[in-house]
Amino acid sequence: MTDTPADTPADLPPLPEMVFDHTGFITPDIDASVRFWQDTMGFQAQPIGDRRLPWLAAFTGVDGAQVRLVHLYGHGAHIEFIQFETPQDVPAHPRATQGNVAHVCLRTADVAALRARILAGGGRDQGRLVAIDEGIAKGLRGLYMMDPHGVLIEIVEQPRG
Numbered sequence: 001m002t003d004t005p006a007d008t009p010a011d012l013p014p015l016p017e018m019v020f021d022h023t024g025f026i027t028p029d030i031d032a033s034v035r036f037w038q039d040t041m042g043f044q045a046q047p048i049g050d051r052r053l054p055w056l057a058a059f060t061g062v063d064g065a066q067v068r069l070v071h072l073y074g075h076g077a078h079i080e081f082i083q084f085e086t087p088q089d090v091p092a093h094p095r096a097t098q099g100n101v102a103h104v105c106l107r108t109a110d111v112a113a114l115r116a117r118i119l120a121g122g123g124r125d126q127g128r129l130v131a132i133d134e135g136i137a138k139g140l141r142g143l144y145m146m147d148p149h150g151v152l153i154e155i156v157e158q159p160r161g
Helices: 030-040 055-060 113-121
Strands: 025-027 049-051 066-074 077-086 104-106 142-145 152-159
Touching: 030 066, 030 113, 055 066, 104 113, 104 142, 113 142, 113 152
Parallel strands: 025 077, 104 152
Antiparallel strands: 049 066, 066 077, 142 152
């Protein structure tokens, strides 16, 4: 028996030091995404930047890539939104059940108030507010919502006490 977990190949190279930096989302409208995440969700946006030099195509693996991007900071997190100006694609309509669809999870002291703010800011419900009765969030309330472009937002109450 070895100390290597059964699902980890023994011949992997050593894991180098790393830290988590940010999560990014592709958006069809960066200005609208900034408005929602800044005005509604309370993140602070850095200025929107343009990336148009040839290195970007190689970096992203997207031929002819030209993008606008922004980094937003708040609530102990760093998120990035990228709008591809070229090439453009048809926006996807992600669902919570699709593979490779990510979500942002936020804990709040008042899940109903945050839900109302997200709805007023142009977001929408994905699920409905429920009491969670199993797992690490047992006893809390929460739900999945979406920003105006379909980014999933999980909101869960902070534990009391």
